Amino acid sequence: MKNSWMSFIFILTGISLSNCEYDSYERNTSKYNQKIFFQYEYVNFAWGYQHVGWLIDANGNIYCYNNPENWHYDDSTGYISSRDMNCNISETDSICFKIDSNELDDKIGLIIDASKGDISEPVHEMYDAGSVVYCGYIYNTYDQKYKKILFKQLGDIRIENSSKASVDLYEWLDSINHLIYNIQ
Secondary structure (H helix, E strand, O other): OHHHHHHHHHHHHHHHHHOOOOOOOOHHHHHHHOOEEEEEEEOOOOOOOOEEEEEEEEOOOEEEOOOOOOOOOOOOOEEEEHHHHHHHHOOOOOOEEEEHHHHHHHHHHOOOHHOOOEEEEEEEEOOOOEEEEEEEEEEEOOOEEEEEEEEEEEEEEEEEEEHHHHHHHHHHHHHHHHHHHOOO
């Protein structure tokens, strides 16, 4: 009986550890109730698969990724679970940049205002350009889910958030993207 109980515990432990390498992701987020606040993402399936981007955490660390193997996307309602977000962090390649904490605090304060903006109807603009998304997240501690707040989507389909805060956040994230990828 004792051996079967120990085997059961061993199997359960193995299963829970194998689901996501980064479940233990912990940062000093006592100031905020969430780990991830912003994301830039480019996805294109035309002429081969491309998936690159980055996430900004509560400490201003920017985690870059390039063609992650097991990426979790938000669902059709714009939510992603805390567990899936932690798994996504484990799929990143490195901390490729760092944001000043005062600057980050100012920008985090704009996410709620951006969430109140009207989202435009999708407009088809290109072919084979893929999708570029600039967004932020609001964490619901009760559901343990992140709600995606779209600032702007470009590429094949253009979608824009009408709020002033969203425009400001898009421009800020785009400037960070230029720094990370050395775009002139």
